[in-house]
Amino acid sequence: MAAPQKFLNFIDSNVPKLIDRLAEAVAIPSISGDASRRQDVYKMGSWLEAQLNKFGVKTEAIPLGQEHIEGQVLELPPAIVGRIGEDPKKKTILIYGHFDVQPANVSDGWNTDPFKMHFDKESGRMYGRGTTDDKGPIMGWLNVLEAHHSLGIELPVNMRFCFEGMEESGSEGLDEFIGTEAKKGNDGWFGGVDCVCISDNYWLNDRTPALTYGLRGLTYFNVLVSGPGADLHSGIFGGAVYEPMTALIALMGKLVTQDGQILIPGVYDGIKPAASDELEIYEKLDYSVQDLEASAGGKIAISDDKSTVLMARMRNPSLSLHGIEGAFSGVGAKTVIPATVGGKFSLRLVPPQQPDDIRAKVERYLEAEFAKLNTKCTMKIEYLHGGIPWVADHRHWNYQAAKNATERRTSSGGSIPVTLTFAENLGVNVLLLPMGRGDDGAQ
Amino acid sequence: MAAPQKFLNFIDSNVPKLIDRLAEAVAIPSISGDASRRQDVYKMGSWLEAQLNKFGVKTEAIPLGQEHIEGQVLELPPAIVGRIGEDPKKKTILIYGHFDVQPANVSDGWNTDPFKMHFDKESGRMYGRGTTDDKGPIMGWLNVLEAHHSLGIELPVNMRFCFEGMEESGSEGLDEFIGTEAKKGNDGWFGGVDCVCISDNYWLNDRTPALTYGLRGLTYFNVLVSGPGADLHSGIFGGAVYEPMTALIALMGKLVTQDGQILIPGVYDGIKPAASDELEIYEKLDYSVQDLEASAGGKIAISDDKSTVLMARMRNPSLSLHGIEGAFSGVGAKTVIPATVGGKFSLRLVPPQQPDDIRAKVERYLEAEFAKLNTKCTMKIEYLHGGIPWVADHRHWNYQAAKNATERRTSSGGSIPVTLTFAENLGVNVLLLPMGRGDDGAQ
Incomplete structure (x- = not known):
């Protein structure tokens, strides 16, 4: 069903105002992984609640408990839930989004301040942290609500909203909330929900809208190597002591080949090669x-082969080395021997890989490789978080409805762990409806 | 010649005041490698000048030109030079020190704020950035000046001072100044200088004062690997692209073994094994x-062998991996594929190794190893700075005078490149007179 013409006209004639609203959201640096920005995450949640209220959505800020971060105990950002429409004859659609963002600094390679949205009129593109992940898609839903509200058009479905502020930091607290509410059945916040729609991923390219019916899982590790009691001067100690960085670099070098083959034994167990009809897709x-x-x-x-590349990003596992905590990471030349260094890496998982099993294999392998190094340094492995891979039924009416409005279906590489939480707890179909393009530069 | 008793009494009875002066100096975060702290380096120079003036030293702030740092053009911190005593019958001693410091954050493993000096009365130890490297030793000379000034004792020598604010960042500008002044002979700032004394290194342990007559040289590299145009999301691109971190980690893993053997071909060329009399030392x-x-x-x-360890830190070259710029280095879990990463490492050099020759060998080796990786990423090698190794004549009267006041002579592992600048330009003996202990935790 195509959108009514007056809806489309409303959107077209309000472009500058709608873009300004996104800029306002981007300007709040709601970085969930940075304790010093926690107030901004709270602020972003309140801002969003006020927007929803304006268009007739009844909202509630749900406390999700506390977390320990950087030596502090902080309140988790409340989930912002909302509802509009109570017609039992209509389908009820639950919309999910997140209003927190990844960190961003100009020194990461941004051409403009990432928290001051830059609208390039020539290309029509918007630059700013969160424009695509995931404030932009949330604004997409606000735009829909505003258009219906202003024009007095009735929404064709009942809508429920669940927006969180911790997605970039493991969705702390949200799973428990969804689980608890789901157990209440029709009396819970998600009572009567017929299907879920999540807009937190991307088209494959920059021209063809896509739907997503699969997501890779994730396991994230920090392998810590320690030696001296504090950072040392390499002029004084260099050559005379075992250095943690030397051991960590050796370990990190044993995880993956240049062309992406994962070297951890057993990691590919059970993954089926693509059948000929899958290759055809x-x-x-x-x-x-x-x-x-x-x-x-x-x-x-x-x-150079299209199918090989598509399978690498969609249906095969991968391992990326993200960086090192505790070593010298600034500009210039510091001649330090760092005392404790933590190597960060993660694996993207595909069915039938399970985070717990992969974790055991990674730990066993790292311990064996570390023993071979014969260093006097010590190693500790931290498991930071994990999410299992997911595949949905793309023949469901939820997908068919979305298909009628867009064009392609895909399986995607990224992880949106909450997808699985909704699918498992609510027992309804979950649709991933990306609004962002493949070249949006999400991290 | 022992110090006069009233000098010693003065020092003993003024301990709290002298410690407070050091705390005042530590509280100025004069980090030369951080553009945002440049004002503090200037401030530290002015503070030092005022102190010298109080005790009768005539000073001058010498402009040293500009530098490009973090995309800005900044004035280099002026060198603070000074003179007291013009008696042609006395020896003239030039004292060198530096008033800038390395970066320091509590997150590096400090128990207290590194820029608020903590005096632990139990152990008598002082904790703070610069207490030993190199503000403490400068305070040592201020204490000597204050004692003579307050007690009305004549200084036994004419003194000249040369304090810089860029030592931790390659001593930018200082070499040119020393060279220019040296060429002026007796009309230059260093005219009439009979010998040099530098206090910018450490005893071997925490009980026996030591003199140093040798220093290892340095070559510092940043090997940059680039791939994507900006940081990527590993969920979307992981597995489908060549990743710069994977290539960089592989390269960094090929530089040195766990037990410190450098793997760069030809790097040990010409280094003589220790003769039996050297082993005896x-x-x-x-x-x-x-x-x-x-x-x-x-x-x-x-x-476990003492001589092996001593030779490793004093007479053999070493290679340390310092860290990675551009990768994820924060706390927590960021699933990024960094676009450009720079691996920082340095070699400590011993005679007859020369920085230019070592640089050529490192570059040739890295290029060959990078080619073997068969990655589509690109590599660029930045040479950040270098200093040649140095050995002094420890039979000179300058050393003998120091020996009479202390106990041991050593060759040391660290690099103080200005040592060589003074030795070469002034043609006089240079004494390294460490005031800090081996466990001071200098970086």
Whole structure:
């Protein structure tokens, strides 16, 4: 069902105002992983609640408990839930989004201040942290609500909303809330929900809208190597002591090959090779190696073959090295021997891989490799978080409705762990309806 | 010649005041490598000048030009030079020190704020950035000046001072100044200087004062690997692209073994093995493997043999991996594929190694190893700075005078490049007279 013309006209004639609303949201640096920005996450939640209220949505801020971060105990940002429409004859759709963002600094390579949205009129693109992940898609729903509200058009469905402020930091607290409410059945916050729609991922390229019916899982590790009691001067101690960085770099070098093959024994166990009809899907998708390289901003595709690249990002596991905590990471030249260094890496998982099993395999492998190093340093492995991979039924009416409005279906590489929480707890179909393009530069 | 009793009494009776002066200096965060702290480096220079003036030293702030740092053009901190005493019958001693410091954050492992000096009365130890490197030793000279000034004792020598604010950042600008002044002979700032004394290194342990007549050189590198145009989301791109971190970690893993053997071909060329009489010196030094491990704060000595450890820190080259710029270095879990990462490492050099030759060998090796990786990422090697190794004549009267006041002579592992600048430009003996202990935790 196409949108009514007056709805489309409303959107077209309000573009500057709608863009300003996104800029207002981007300007609140709601970084959930940074304790010093926690007030901004609270502020962003309140801002969002006020917006929803304006368009007739009844809201509630749900406390989700506390967390320990950087040596402090902080209140988790409340989930903002809302409802509009109570017609038993209509379908009830639950919308999910998150209003927190990843950290961002100009020194990361931004051309403009990431928290002051820059609208490039020439290309029509908007630059700013959260424009696509995930404030932009939330604004998409606000735009829908505002149009219906202003024009006096009745919403064709009952809508429920669940927006969280901890998605970039493991969705702390949300699973418990969803689980508890789901157990209450029709008396809970999600009572009567017929299906879920999540807009927190991306098209495959920059021209073809896509639907997503699969997500890779995640396991994230921090392997800590320690030696001296404090950072040492390499002029004084260099050569005379075992250095934690030397051991950590050796360990991190044993995880994955340059072309992405994971070296942890047993990690590929049970993953089925693609059948010929699955290969056909990849072959037919509107996508090219050039699309990938354009969105990556560099000629770095793992292969010149389209299907190989698509399978690498969608249906195969991967391992990325993210960085090192505790070593010298500033500009310039510091001649330090760091005392304790933590190597951060994560694996993207696909069925039938399970985080707990992969975790055991990673730990066993790292311990064996560390023993071989024969260093006097010590190692500790921290498991930071995990999420299992997910696949949905793309024949469901929820997907068919979305398909009628868009064009393609895909399986996607990224992890949105809450997808699975909704699917398991509510027992309804979950649709991933990306609003962002493949070259949006989400992290 | 022992110090006069009334001098010693003055020092003893003014301990709290002298410690307060050091605390005042530590409280100025004069970090030369951080553009945002440049004002504090200027401030520290002015503070020092005022102190010298109080005790009768005539000073001048010497402009040293500009530098490009973090995309800005900044004035280099002026060198603070000073003079007191013009008696042609006395020897003229030039004192060098530096009033800038390395960066320091509580998150690096400090128990207290590094820029608020903590005096632990129990142990008599002072904790704070710069207490030993190198504000403490400068205060040592201020204490000498104040005692003579207050008591009306004549200084036994003419003194000249040269204090800089860029030592931790390659001593930018100072070499040119020393070179220019040296060429002016008796009309220059260093005219009439008979010898130099530098207090910017450490005893071997925590009980025996030491003199230093040798210093290892330094070459510092940043090997940059680039791939995508901006940081990528590992959920979307992981597995589908060549990742710069994977290549950089592989390269950094090829530089040095766990037990400190440098893997760069030709790097040991020309280094003579220790002769039996040299081995005897190491055997006789008041030092043990336990001393090393106590000052390192961990049981991480490269060997259980004292001479092996002493040679490792004094007469052999070493290679340390310092960290990675551009990767994720914060706390928590960020699932980023960093776009450009720079691996920082340095080598400590010993005669006859020369920085230019080592640089060529490092670059050739890294290029060959990078080619073997077969990645589509690109590599660039930045040479950050270097200093040649140095050995002084420890039979000179400058050393003999210091020896009469202390006990041991050593060759040391650290680099103080200005040592060589003074030795070469002034053609006089340079004494390294450490005031700090081996467990001071200098970086």
